Amino acid sequence: MSRLTNHLIVISFDCLSALDFPLLQEIPHFQELLQKGSYCKNVETIYPSVTYPCHATIVTGNFPNKHGVINNTFIQPGNPSPDWYWLRRHIKGTTLYDEAKKAGMTTAALLWPVTAKAKIDYNMPEIFANRPWHNQIAVSFMNGTPIYQLDMNRRFGHIRKGLNQPELDDFVLESTVQTIKTKKPNLLLVHFTDLDTQRHYHGFSSDEAIAAIHRHDKRLGRITQALKETGIYEDSTIIALGDHSALDESKAIKLNVKLRENGLINVNSRGQVTDWKAYCKSCDGSAYIYMKDEKDIATKETVKTLISNLLKDPENGIETVLSGEEAQAIGADGTAAFMVEAQLGYYFKEQLDGNYIDNITVEDVRAKKYTFASHGYSPKKENYSTVLMAVGKGIRQNVIIPAMHLVDEGPTFARLLGIDLGETDGKVIHDFLNV
Template sequence: MSRLTDHLIIISFDCLSALDFPLLKDLPHFQTILKNGAYVQNVKSIYPSVTYPCHATIVTGNYPNRHGVVNNTLLQPGRISPDWNWFRDCIQGTTLYDEVKKAHMTTAALLWPVTAKANIDYNMPEIFANRSWHNQILVSLMSGSSRFQWDLNRRHGHIRKGLKQPELDDFVLESTVDTIKTKKPNLLMVHFTDLDTQRHYHGFSSDEAIAAIDRHHNRLGRIINALKESGIYENSTLVVLGDHSALDENKVINLNVLFHKLGLITSNGKGKIINWKTYCKSCDGSAYIYIKDKHDTATIHVVKRLIDSLLKDPESGIESALTGAQAAEKGADGTCAFMLEAQRGYFFLEDFEGEFIKTITKEDVNADHKYTLACHGYSPEKENYGTIFMAAGKGIQAVTLPSIRLIDEGPTFARLLGVNLGQTDGRVIEAMLKI
């Protein structure tokens, strides 16, 4: 299969929404892409629409229940800070970067989710120190390309302030510019989280979110200039995409509080879970309900009866419920017993003590970052909840498309680089390609 481009640069602006288009279309660097390339008005995300499953979908062309990354974090009841799906081994099947590498092209990734210990030539994976005895720099070095990362940290590490934004994205930007100029990879995947952070802690349309979009515009301009300065601009394809949107909320649902009261979760009385029969695993705007023993019919019956009663209560914050089989039909984790969708204005956490429904204030958010004022994870079928896609450069037609699905992006990227992801849930969007 022939390649349509020599260099594919994929920029993921986490939480970029279809609703952001009125802002983007007036910003010069976004205009450069929009005027000369392909623009998709609405991209349907996946269920649950959270970052790690989304980014695994983008590089595989498959739904979560097929690629295996069904949530951001692992099911670890009682752990205050669960581990994330950081590692490449979490993904089942092949990926875009695997196939590009097999085709003897160079690959690079900067803070792209689910790439720790991946076979990527120049890799700075998104992974953070999740234990008190871990060191952030060392955790990253051990999980990616150590010499490459060491060099970037030596030159640009002074910019970052741990995981704080916008400094983290500023560091990622300098690392991106550096990588383009010195490595000129055939595939470069970059993940920026500034906008997602601002929306979580300040709200969807907050001044802080608008400022983050403006910073992303400037970052995009720097990347375009780097491609030109490195002499590969004319032979490159530049993609800007979002993984999901977000919705404002101010009420949290703690279903584990009810499970705890029913004796389905037991604790030691000092805030630590010592056993569980059922557990509500948050995906922010949705949640999986897992039953520890799938043959425990008594627990299944109690949980189903509770969910039925909550669905009849408009104050419960729960909009709908799926069985595990129905969740699998939508691409989510079919091993769950149930999957719940929150109403607009609500999201799920995993607390098992305190209030079942808690109203969130700005002070709560400032005091504890598990609380937010906007989040995602909701069903992609919710209204005005799509994300966005635009691409320009070699191999791309100037076209506006009304919609595609997130699962279609991976196969389309593979076609641009002349590789194949095999039988995928998504398909190549040929309307945007010059074949």
């Protein structure tokens, strides 16, 4: 299979929404991309529409139930900071970067989710120091490419302020520009989270979110300029995409409070979980409900009755409930007993105490207890699409794709690089490609 490009640069602007499209058409660097390239402003995301499953889908072309990254974090009942699906081994099957490397291409990834310990030539994985005795820089070095990361930190580490935004994305940008100029990778994956952060803590249409989109425009411009200065722009393809949208919320649902009241979760005097029969695992706008023992029919019936009763009143915040089989059929985790979807204005949290429903206050959000907007909702929610824009070598000009799915992105990117992801849930969007 012939390669259509020599350098594929995939830039994920986390939480970029189809609703942002009118603004993207007005600001200079996105505008230039749209005028010279092709796009789809109706990309359906996956379920649950959270960051790690989305990014695993983008590089595999598969739904979460196939690639195995079914949520951001693991089921660790009662843990206020569960571990994330950080590691490459959490993805089942092959990926875009695996196949590129097998084909002899140079690969690079900056804060791309689920790439810790991946075989990527220049890898700065997204992974957090999640234990009191962990050091952030040491954890990153151990799970990525040490010398490369040391060089980027030596050059640009002064820009960062921990994990705070926009400084983190500014650090990633400078590292991306340096990587383009010195490494000229054939595949470059970059993940920016500034917009996602601002939407979480200030709201979907907040001034802070709009300012983040303008910063992203400048970042896109800097990356484009770096390709030109390095002399590889004409041999490059730039993909700018979102992974999901977001929706504002004002109420938090704590379903575990109800499960605990029904004797399905036990805690000690310090509030720690000592045992459980059923547990609500949040995906923000949706949630899985797991049984500790899948054969425990009595507990499953208790939970089913509980949810059915909650569904009767919209004030309880639950819009729909799916069985595990129904969740499996749409690409989510079929090992869950149930999957529940939140009403507009609500999202799920895993806390075990307090009220079943909490009204979200400014003080809560400042304390990072809750957020003002989130994702994880069903892709069928109205005004919840994301976008994909492409320009450069191998891309046709001025083609508008009316609709596509997130699973289609990986196979399409693989075709640009002349590689194959094998059997995928998604398909190549040939209308994008200048074959």
